[in-house]
Amino acid sequence: MPPLFASAAVALLLALNTGAHAQTAAADFPSKPVTLVTPFAAGSGPDAVLRLVSEKLSRLWGQRVVVDNKPGGGGFIAIDQARRAAPDGYTLLQLDSEHIAALPHLYKSRNFVTLQHFDPVASLFRTPFFVAVGTDSKWKNMSDLIADAKAHPGEISYGSWGVGSPGHLGGQQLDALAGTRMQHVPYREVSQLFANVGAGDVPWSFASIPSSQGIYKAGKLRYLAIAAPRRIPQMPDVPTMAEAGGPPSLEVNSFVSLLAPRGVPAAVKAKINADVAKVIADPEIRARFDTFAFEPLAWSPEEIVRNAEAKSKVYGELVRIGNISLE
Template sequence: MRFDIKRLVAAAAAALAVSGASAADPFPTKPVTLFTAFAPGSGPDAVLRLVADKLGRTWNQRVIVENRPGGGGFIAIDAARRAAPDGYTLLQLDSEHLAALPHLYKSRGFQTLQTFEPVAALFRTPFMVAVATTSPWKSMRDLIAAAKSEPGKITYGSWGVGSPGHLGAEQLEMASSIDMQHVPYREVSQLYTSVGAGDVAWSFASIPSSQGAYKAGKLRYIAVAAPRRIPQMPDVPTVSEAGGPAGLDVNSFVVLVAPRGIPAATRDRINADVQKALAEPDVRARFDTFAFETLTWAAPEIERQAEAKSRTYAELVRRKNISLE
C-alpha cells in the first residue's frame, strides 16, 4: 500500500485546526447557572437577577439563577462544589461565607476559598444601627451608656449566628467594652418587626432588608457603621459621629465564585462582563436604591479582602466561643 505523504500531512493539519478551533470556542457555548445562598426577593438575589439578565444578553445564552438558601450557606455550596470548573456553574456568596464559615464550623475542616476561587465582585453594603421609633436612644452614645449600665441585659437581634449583624455587634462590644445579649432570628422580616415593636432593643440593618419597617415608621436609624455617611441617608451620622467607637466599619461584600480550577481566560472573561453589567445605568440606579457600593475587584483583591475579614472573625469567634456545630 502506497502512502501519499502530502495528503497525510494535510489531513493531520486539518484535524489539528478543528481541535484548536474547538478548544478556542468562546465562553459560553451553553447556558450558565448561578447558584445563590440568598433567598428570593432579598437584595443580593435582586441584584444577581439583574446582572444575570445583562450577562444573558451579552453572551446570547440563558443565565439561570438558582436559589439555595439555608444551612449557613452550605446548601448552595454543596449544589455548586461538585460542578466542573469550566465557568458554567457559578456561586454567589458573601464575605461571611468566605471568611466566617471556617471558624464557625471548625470540625468540618471546610475552607471556602480552598474549594472555590473568586471570579467577580458584585457589591459591598454598609449596615445601619436600627432602633424602634419609640426607643429613648437617639445616638450611639445612648445605646452604649445603656449597655454599660446593664451588662448582658441589652438585647440585639440579627439574622442568624455568624451573620454580619451578629459579628458586627460583637465588634461593637469589643470596641466599646460592653456586653449585650444576642437574639438570632430565622426570618429577616420577623427581625425588624421585633425591633420595631421593642421586643429586641436594636439591630444592624441593611437598607433593602429593613426599608419596609423603616418606611412604615417602625424603625429609626441612629447611625451608619461606616467610615462616611451614605448618600441615601445623609442625615444619619456615622457611629463615630454619634458617640460610638471611632472607625467601626460593619459591612458585607458579595461576590461570584467558581469551583477551583476554572481557566484563567474564562474567569477573566466573566469578570470583565460582570463589570460591564455593573456599569449599566439601570444597574447603578438599582444599587443606589439599596445603598450597595459597586466593586471592581479582581480575583486577588477579593481573596485579600476575605483574608482580612477572616482574621477579624477568628478573633471574634474565639472571644465568645461562637459555633454553629
C-alpha cells in the same frame, strides 16, 4: 534529536497546545447556559441584584443565565451543589464575605475553608449596615446605647438574621470595641427581626436598607448611625458611627462576589470578570444599586481574596472571643 531536547520540545508543544485550548475555550465561552447558584432566598437584596446581573449577562453572552436559589444550611446547601459542578465556568456561586471569611471559623469540625474549594471570579457589590432601633427607643445616639449597655452588662439584647451573620458579628465587634456585654438574639426571618425591633421587643439590630426599609418607611424604625467612616447619599441625615458617639473604627459591611469551583481556566475567569464588570457598570443596574445603597465593586480576583483575608482575621478573633460555634 537528543532525548533531553526531544522531551523539552514535547513539553513546550504540550504547553502551547494547552494555552491555545484555554484561549479557545475563553473565546467560545459561554457556548451553553450558565447557572448562578445562590444561598440567598428569592426576593432578598442579593437575589434581586443577581437576577438583574443574570439578565444583562444573558444578553451580552447570547445564552441563558439561570439563577438557582438554594437557601438554608448556613449556605452549605448552595456551596455543596456548586462544589459538585465541573470547573468550567458554567456554574458560578454567589457568596457574601461571611460565607467566604466566617464559615471556616464557625464550622471548625467541617474543616471547610471556602477559598480552598472555590476561586473568586468577580465582585458584585458591598452593603453598609446601620444601627436600627424602634422609633420610640429612649436612645437618641450611639453614646446613649453604649452608656446603657455599660450600666446594665448582659441585660441588653440585640437581634440579627442568624448566628455568624454580619449583624451578629458586628454586635460582637461593637461589644469588643466599646467594652460592653450584650446578648445576641438570632432570628430565622429577617422580616420578623425588624418587626420586633420596631415594636421594641428587641432593643436594636444592625440593618441594611433593603432589609429594613419597609418597617422604616412605616415609621417604626430609626437609624442611630451607619457603621461606616462616611455618610451615604441615600441617608444623608444618618450620622457615622464616630459622629453618633460610637467606636470610630467600627465598620460593619458585607461584600458579595461570584466564585467558581477551583480549576476554571484562567482565560475563562478573566472573561467572566471583565463581562461582569461591564454589566455592573450598566446605568440600570447602578440605579438599582443606589436604591439599596449597594456600592458597586469591580475587584480583581486577587482583591477579593485580600479583602476576604482581612475579614477572616477579624471574624476569627470575634468567633474566638465570643466562643461562637455552628457545629
